[in-house]
Amino acid sequence: MKQRKMMALFMTVCLAMGVAGCGSQTTTATPPSEGQATESTQTAGTQAPETDNLVRGGVGDGQYKESPLVHEQVEKGELPPIEERLPKEPAVVEVDDIGVYGGTYVGAAFGPSSGQVDTEGLRFQSLLTIEKDLKTFKPNLIQAYEINEDSTQFTIHLREGMKWSNGDELTTDDWMFWYNDVLTNTDVNPSVDAAYCSNGKPMIYEQVDPYTLNIKFEEPNPAFEITMARYSTGIIRSFFAPKEYLKQWHKTYNPDADKLAKEEGYESWILCFKAHLDNTQAQTDCDAPDVYPWVLDRIDNNGNKFFTRNPYYHVVDQEGNQLPYIDEQEAMIVQDKDVRALKLISGEIHAAGENPLPVSDYTMLKENEANGDYQVFLFENTRGSDCAFTFNITDKNADLREIFTNVKFRQAMSYALDRNTINETLYYGKGTVRQATASADTSFMKEEFENAFIEYDVDKANALLDECGYAWNAAKTVRVMPNGQEFNIVLETIEEFMPVAEMACEYWDAVGINVTLKQVERSYYLERGIGNDRDMQAFTLDSVGEFNLRGAAFSRLRPGNAYDDLEFMRAYKDYWDSNGTKGEQPPAEIQEIYDDCLRFGTMSNTDPEYVALGESILKRISDQCWFIGVSVSPRLVIISNRLGNTPTEGTFANDYNFWKPYRGDTWYFKY
Numbered sequence: 001m002k003q004r005k006m007m008a009l010f011m012t013v014c015l016a017m018g019v020a021g022c023g024s025q026t027t028t029a030t031p032p033s034e035g036q037a038t039e040s041t042q043t044a045g046t047q048a049p050e051t052d053n054l055v056r057g058g059v060g061d062g063q064y065k066e067s068p069l070v071h072e073q074v075e076k077g078e079l080p081p082i083e084e085r086l087p088k089e090p091a092v093v094e095v096d097d098i099g100v101y102g103g104t105y106v107g108a109a110f111g112p113s114s115g116q117v118d119t120e121g122l123r124f125q126s127l128l129t130i131e132k133d134l135k136t137f138k139p140n141l142i143q144a145y146e147i148n149e150d151s152t153q154f155t156i157h158l159r160e161g162m163k164w165s166n167g168d169e170l171t172t173d174d175w176m177f178w179y180n181d182v183l184t185n186t187d188v189n190p191s192v193d194a195a196y197c198s199n200g201k202p203m204i205y206e207q208v209d210p211y212t213l214n215i216k217f218e219e220p221n222p223a224f225e226i227t228m229a230r231y232s233t234g235i236i237r238s239f240f241a242p243k244e245y246l247k248q249w250h251k252t253y254n255p256d257a258d259k260l261a262k263e264e265g266y267e268s269w270i271l272c273f274k275a276h277l278d279n280t281q282a283q284t285d286c287d288a289p290d291v292y293p294w295v296l297d298r299i300d301n302n303g304n305k306f307f308t309r310n311p312y313y314h315v316v317d318q319e320g321n322q323l324p325y326i327d328e329q330e331a332m333i334v335q336d337k338d339v340r341a342l343k344l345i346s347g348e349i350h351a352a353g354e355n356p357l358p359v360s361d362y363t364m365l366k367e368n369e370a371n372g373d374y375q376v377f378l379f380e381n382t383r384g385s386d387c388a389f390t391f392n393i394t395d396k397n398a399d400l401r402e403i404f405t406n407v408k409f410r411q412a413m414s415y416a417l418d419r420n421t422i423n424e425t426l427y428y429g430k431g432t433v434r435q436a437t438a439s440a441d442t443s444f445m446k447e448e449f450e451n452a453f454i455e456y457d458v459d460k461a462n463a464l465l466d467e468c469g470y471a472w473n474a475a476k477t478v479r480v481m482p483n484g485q486e487f488n489i490v491l492e493t494i495e496e497f498m499p500v501a502e503m504a505c506e507y508w509d510a511v512g513i514n515v516t517l518k519q520v521e522r523s524y525y526l527e528r529g530i531g532n533d534r535d536m537q538a539f540t541l542d543s544v545g546e547f548n549l550r551g552a553a554f555s556r557l558r559p560g561n562a563y564d565d566l567e568f569m570r571a572y573k574d575y576w577d578s579n580g581t582k583g584e585q586p587p588a589e590i591q592e593i594y595d596d597c598l599r600f601g602t603m604s605n606t607d608p609e610y611v612a613l614g615e616s617i618l619k620r621i622s623d624q625c626w627f628i629g630v631s632v633s634p635r636l637v638i639i640s641n642r643l644g645n646t647p648t649e650g651t652f653a654n655d656y657n658f659w660k661p662y663r664g665d666t667w668y669f670k671y
Contacts, residue, residue, distance in 0.1 A: 056098045058321040064090075065321045067101040070311050079311050080167075082322060087159035090322075091140055091315045097644050098317060099325035099668030105643075106349050108340040109331035110495075112303040113282035114522045117354035119307070119331040120233075120281050122664025123292040124657045127156075127239060128229040132661050134547065134651060137229045141239075141291060141314070143211075151222040151604070152198075158211040163312040164242050164289035171210040177243035179205040181250055182236050182277065187270050189236050191577035193562055194553040195227045198602045200595075222604035226551030232657055233280055241277060242289040249273040281331075282523075293324040293665040305331040315665060325668035336495055341365065345372040350640040353379075353652050353659065355540070356496030357636045359427045365638060373641050378634035379652040382545030384557070385436035385629025386427075387500040389413070389491070389538050393626075394571035394584060399483045400535055403468075410625040412464035414453040416511045421456075422503050423631045436629025437622060438557065439545040443605070444614035449622045454629075461511045472512055479512035489515045493538035494522045500630055501538045525565070532570035539565040541627055546605075548655040549614070553601025557621055559586070559594045568626060593620050644670045 058065030066074070066082045073079040107118030127145075128137040139145065144157040162170045182188050184202060192202040198217035203224075206214040217224070231238040247253035249260060251269050261272035276285045279292075283305075286296050291314065294307035307329040315323045332349065334340045337356045343349040345368045366376050391404035391413075403409055419433040434440070434450040470479040470487070478486045493501050498519055505515045515536070520528070528534045543555045543563070556563050560573035567573070572590065574583025586594070596617050603610050621627075635652040645666045652658060 056100055057319060058101060063320050064316060065319075066311075067309065067322070067325075067327065069101070069327055070309065070322075073311070085163065085167075085312045086316070086322065087143075087162035087314050089143060089159060091159070093315055093317055093323065093663060093666060095317045095645055095663075095666045097668075098319055098321065099644060099666065100670065101325050101327070101668070103326050103669040104328040104330055105326045105351075105664075105667070106330045106332050107351060108334045108343070108349055108354060109281075109303070109305065110334060110336075110354070111522055112299075112305075112333070113280075114526075115354060116281040116305075116331045117658050118349075118351055119305075119329050121353070121657060121659030122329070122667070123294055123307070124232040124660040124664075125292055126229055126232045126657075126660075128225070129663075130229050130656050130661045132647070132650060134656060134661060137225060145228070147222075147225070151220045151224070152217045154215040154224060154228075155208075156213045156215060158213070159314060160211050162291075162314050164245075164291065165295045165310040165312055166242075166245070166287075166289040167312060168242065168244055168289060170240070170242075170291065172207045172213045173210070174243050175213050175240040176205060176207050177247070178237060178239060178241040181247075181252055182241055185252075187251075188274060188277075191579075194558075194598055194601055195231060195551060197598070198224075200598050217602075219602065220604075221602040223550045223602055226547060230548070230551050230655075230657065232660065235274065235278055235280060235282075237277060237279060245287075245289050246273065246276060249276050294326075294329045297328075303333045307331075313665070317666070324665040337361070344368075344374060344638060347373055347640070350643060351646075352638040353635065357638075358496075358499070359430045359633045359636060360499075362428070362430075362636060365636070374638050375641060375648075377637045377639070377648060379637045379650055381632055381635045382439040382441075382542065382548075382651060382653040382655050383632050384438055384541035384544040385434065385627070385631065386431065386540055386633055387497045387538055387630050388436035388541040388566060389501075389504065389536065389628040390566045390568035390626060391489075391536050392532070392534055392568050392570070394532060394569045395535055396532060397535065399481055399485075400489070403470075403481060404535075406468055407623075407625060408464045408468050409470075410628065411453050412461040412468070412511065413508060413513065414625055414628045415455065415457045415461040415464070416507045416513075417454075417504055417628070417630065418456040418507060419454060419630050422500060425503065426499050427631060427633045431631030431633040433631045434629060435622070436541045436627035437544070438549060438618055440632070442546045442549065442614070442618075444611045444618065446615065446618070449618050452622045453625055458511060465511060465513070470512070477512075478509075478514050487512065487514050489513065489536050490518055490534075491515050491536040491538060492518050492520055492525060492528060492534050494525055495519060497538040497540070504538075504630075529564040529567035529570065532567075532574075534567070537566060537568070541566065541629060543654040545653060545655040550601065550603070550605065554597035554617060557617075557627075558597040559590050566627070589620075593617060642669050642671055644668045 059068050059071040060066055060082060064082045064086060074081055109116040125141055127141050129140040142156050143159045146155045164170055183192060196203050198219045198221040201218045204216040206216060249257055249272050251257040257269035261269045264272055266272035276288060279290055283296055286298055293310055293313050295310050296305060297308040298306045309324055309327050313323060344352055369375060393405045395401040395404055423429060423431045423433055435452045435454050437449045438445055473480055473486055480486055491501060501517050505517050508515050541556055544557055548555045559569055560576045571584040572586040575585055600613050637652050639646045647662045
């Protein structure tokens with residue numbers, strides 16, 4: 001069946017090679033309903049600069065130069081001169097090649113509010129940049145910073161004169177607004193992310209002057225530097241937000257905020273404010289100021305998003321040319337990975353790293369490199385498992401909860417999987433079979449964690465299920481739950497993980513556990529997790545490299561973590577997030593793991609207890625068998641040959657915000 005599907009795709013690709021066209025573009029800003037997946041009619045491949053008219057570098061006679069597009073606006077009086085738009089001391093990036101200005105970069109979008117890493121990842125900005133070596137940090141959105149001796153105070157120096165994309169100056173007022181009216185405002189943000197805390201206690205902002213601010217912690221937090229480098233965006237943004245623009249929707253500043261919200265179609269000022277605050281992939285406010293190289297300009301009727309260059313962007317290359325080189329971005333809605341493959345091969349999409357991009361597609365994509373004028377690369381991967389399964393141990397269904405909380409049941413389900421066959425069938429043997437745990441290169445990793453419960457042993461799986469008391473029915477076709485009903489667990493997942501899940505369900509069926517597989521749209525899938533409505537789920541276990549274990553308090557492995565995709569104890573998460581006012585109090589052993597994860601998240605990796613604590617946490621998580629993994633494969637990365645200053649090797653991982661170390665603002669069209 002898989003071979004027939006791939007052959008059909010390949011034939012479609014061959015037929016598509018002789019077809020070219022250019023459709024019209026709509027510019028209304030009404031997003032489609034959630035989950036709508038209509039293809040764009042725009043042929044973006046025609047928008048790069050003309051090959052016979054390429055001019056490297058920018059326009060201008062002074063110290064700094066700008067794109068011809070922006071220069072025209074300056075000459076018309078629509079924008080101030082570049083010296084007035086840049087901060088007093090811009091950030092300087094050393095590029096391999098001085099780029100060519102112009103063109104529209106296009107990446108796929110698998111939905112109007114998610115699946116847009118191949119555009120968003122090129123926009124990502126954070127206080128510090130993560131360099132290509134994935135170890136070095138440099139000031140980016142800030143001018144400089146100092147850390148006191150015990151890492152309880154981080155003094156932040158802003159770039160004087162740095163501006164939002166609408167021309168407003170960015171000062172510590174914007175930082176204080178975010179801290180007081182967003183981060184610690186329980187109406188807007190019920191709980192503070194662990195990354196902004198030290199042992200569960202939120203950081204404190206202290207405003208010194210318009211360009212200086214102290215971030216203080218009650219206890220040492222040497223890992224906070226990682227947060228400064230990693231945190232780029234979010235439903236509540238990160239570190240600062242545009243006060244002058246956003247305060248009109250905030251009740252603290254506008255007594256009529258509820259009235260305004262209802263006029264805009266929201267039930268409360270909180271929902272309305274958060275909609276305008278949001279600069280994630282779900283952003284819908286096309287006027288919201290930002291500091292990204294490209295900012296949202298419009299959304300067409302099909303959900304395609306268009307981003308234009310930020311004329312106030314704070315970065316220049318070594319010759320003083322303001323970045324970015326590329327004029328525009330488009331996040332093009334595609335129905336699935338096969339449609340994206342067609343658009344890659346036809347040259348409509350310029351890069352791809354966002355999943356689903358399975359290794360099983362490697363041969364087909366590689367064979368079409370010449371047709372698509374791109375290259376396929378295999379990058380390093382920091383995932384714990386490309387696909388992991390979890391059971392909801394706080395399930396609303398009491399019968400299922402009793403089953404899912406039984407560690408022997410989880411172990412049995414792990415033993416039932418033939419990972420080697422899955423790896424050979426779906427990943428062509430390129431994957432490394434392992435349990436879902438931290439990344440293999442973690443300093444405190446042990447083989448016993450990677451190999452826990454992963455041998456294919458049907459006898460052992462059946463024996464464990466027998467020990468649990470789950471007898472077979474009379475026909476010996478399926479096992480029976482303690483309530484007398486036959487096993488029927490619903491496994492929810494998204495397109496990317498369907499092939500693995502399909503094979504897994506067959507193996508579980510062989511030991512008497514019937515699992516019904518249900519593919520859902522991604523944002524709906526996440527909503528179900530937040531509502532504690534999923535029984536079982538499949539998703540990637542990523543963001544578990546050591547960099548992120550430190551920066552996000554053990555990240556996805558931490559009980560009650562910030563991710564909703566593998567959520568398996570939502571009632572406990574609600575308890576932690578609400579300081580005990582909601583949800584359910586977790587058992588002592590889970591609470592202890594949670595507390596230790598928070599403690600680990602503030603440790604220096606030179607602390608004498610660092611390795612021992614990390615190893616202890618991993619062992620306890622491993623023993624619980626909360627995560628059932630399969631294998632880890634290299635990451636497929638595809639980049640158009642038309643693009644310059646792009647990577648040819650490296651690590652492509654959520655830990656580092658995917659494309660962020662490779663500086664999308666320095667990419668340019670060569671032809």
